[in-house]
Amino acid sequence: MRYIPHTEDDVARMLDAIGVPTVESLFAPIPEKLRLGRALALPEAASEQQVLAELGALAALNANAETHRWFLGAGTYAHFVPSAVDALAGRSEFYTSYTPYQPEISQGTLQAIFEWQTMICGLTGLEVSNASMYDGASAAAEAVLMAMRLTRRHKIVSAGLHPHYRDVVRSYVAGPEGKLALLPRDPTTGRTPVPADAIDAETACVIVQQPSFTGAVEDVRAAAEAAHARGALLVVVVTEALSLALLRSPGDLGADVVCGEAQSFGVPMSFGGPHLGFLATRARFVRQMPGRVVGETVDARNRRGFVLTLSTREQHIRRERATSNICTNQGLMLLRATIYLALLGRQGLRALALGNLAKAAYLRARVTATPGLGAPLSAPVFNELVVRVPDSAERALARALDDGAVGGLDLAPYAPDLGPSVLVCATELVSRDAIDRLVRALAGAAR
């Protein structure tokens, strides 16, 4: 076995040093009757060449952004990833290390996390960020739990949240008995306004997705005012992190916690994971923030260095009274995103966001001008919008697929009130020609 270095001679010498006759005898503490007593019923070991061939064959059965033109977003986005991201994140000094418990030999990981925290604070307009969460949905759930602890209230008012995020929030708040109420989407604009009477003295937080699941850019300032008027917090969830480069930061508009999914920043879609949850908040709430966090300090000779800090919030110290049970972060995904943001930088990220905005605007214009199609919701969008199709979303998407495109998300299971509709996303990966072809396919016009 190429992953295990022991020769038979090594084993004999080690057994001798231990003073037992066989490897089997080391398992004496396991009572005989509790042992399996047979080989595991698994396929026999395969060679490296064979494993690569078999996995290659399974991979070939899956449509992907290299085999198809890609218009499916809805929380997971196909973006271009610069070559340097893979090259640097592929360094095994990063990916074969563990949580930086020993800071003197983990400064690479720790400095990258500190840089990530700084970037996320800048993008969200808040003062503190953690070292990432499992994904956007669990980050949203943890943000809600945090708001429940801070306010000692148990009601949650949700606006425009991705249905999967809503489900995850529901699962997480079941233990502490949080109650989730959903606000209706305005049928004309597609926005989800937060009326004052939706919030009462029991409301822990209002949670608003920006842009919403169906693409609308929401009025965050109004939501913040409504929440704060009754002593509730505002949690803003962002599933398309690139929008942060275009839209005013939620922190500036009054959000108390901004969290979500940063997969767009150089992390492969990978069928939904591993992705990159982020969470930022105001400095005064830091002691209730879940997850790892890195802070600056000095060494014994007064040189700058970084360490994991504020660990008294965490499970290994606080146990059942911890702010969360989380003990990993998405370190490798965070690294990718930090590299990505360093490459795109101050100008590039904004230029990319403007390009996405232009693609979606072009898509909207084409949809509006094409008989049989429509853009039923009037609110402005970033790079994703609802497209009404003439017959059924299933048939429209089948036509797109015939033409080599994964054309978007069939909204029937998620938003049946919208009629036959597809949620279509246009990033920098789709060309003008691809958009034209998609519009023709969705409309059912002759190609």
Place this chain on the structure above:
Amino acid sequence: MTGPVDRADAGRDPNSPEAVGNASRGLAYEEPLLFERSRPGRVGYSLSALDVPEVRPKDLLPEDFLRTDCEGLPELSEIDVVRHFTRISTWNYAVDLGLYPLGSCTMKYNPKLNEVVARLPGFAQTHPLQPAALSQGLLQLFYELERQLAEVSGMDRVSLQPAAGAQGELAGVMMIRAYHEHRGEQRTQVLVPDSAHGTNPASAGLNGYEIVSVPSGSDGLLHPEAVAAAMGPDVAALMLTNPSTLGLFEEHIVRIAEIVHAGGGLVYGDGANLNALLGIARPGDLGIDVMHFNLHKTFSTPHGGGGPGAGPVGVKNTLAPHLPVPVVRKLGGSEGDGFVLDYEFPRSIGRLHGNFGNVGMLVRAFAYIRSLGPDGLRRCAEMAVLNANYLLARLRGAWHVPYDRTVMHECVLSDARLEASGVTTLDVAKRLIDHGYHPPTVYFPLIVPGALMIEPTESESLEGLDRFVEAMLAIEREARTDPDTVRGAPHSTRLSRLDETRAARKPVLRWQPGGSS
């Protein structure tokens, strides 16, 4: 705002302008923060020319909704970024550099093949909401991996969804709660041995349970009498780790599970230490009702500097109706062939992950199991246990061993014999760095004061272990003859010991222009 850094060493001060991009001591690189390297006008990207009409944001959106600048992001060239991350990578210790004996973390080798397969576009470039008909290769992989993990563990069903071990625990405890509620019972307590990982009580606490700690016996094992004394009608479950965090097999597990079951409770198994049991014994055969797997430990997916993990959860049939959704199902009969994701399970605890879990990690673990087969997996357990017992045999003369028995995958030492020297476990850990090793897990489990928990894994060769033993023996000698050197360690790293108290007292959690604050 922290005070200025001592400039005595200004030539190597990472903040000084002359240091940027250049400073080194021999080949030990200094490297400032990205933001300190930034120069207005530098770019590290090339975007394709826009092929649709440009738009002005304020024509589409209210001005109050718009940002005008991504201030705070740096401006760097590609070579700046490449050097930055390459340099800081050299400040990390890693499994690919050597023995990484963190107890309970199973820092085994992460095969390169697994990295290659996870990057295949047919896995890495797929979308979680693409139709099942376009995802058959992945769904088949999930279906098979679920069954392989069930076979390895002796559980009936597996959900791959949890993103890490702690989320697997959360799922497990949620299922336990759902099970009792479905039976019309409101149980309020969860039993946790005093040697448990902190995530166990935290996961139960998140579910609203009260934690009752169960003491370990003087032999380090959990005893049926202690569990029986804590058991009662309010107890929903016992959570335990087997082998325990002391590296000991819980010999009374079957009797303990009987006591919990007789009282109407369930038994949760923390799978952190499953590596020791592969092909030898199965939690499902020992009375465990629900458990999680750490794919990043037992099944070699990389730890990534703290994540991503993957924490599938396995259950007996009694808990299967409560598994998270979606569930992979193989079609049969009139439905035709292939696989689908099912969402309609009325007694499910719901969703824990926005999508299907950390799929990239599932692909790696699948490749690992395929590469090792049943004999290879068993060999992992055997060699991991051999390595741990070999270290114990070589170290027990010089070091205090609080529970001196045959161990499984890890052994626990303590600093008890060093007391006269004033050297503590923390000093030993830092001194190991000077000797070229990542330290073991320290001060855990909590029931051993000054614990050093050492898990070599099966990846280490005899000569590698011997070198580590020499380092441990040397440090024990140094503690007696030259304690100050040990107490001042590490001496050979770029930075010396870091002031963690200061970091926590005045938190500086981001960089700001003109000095972090």
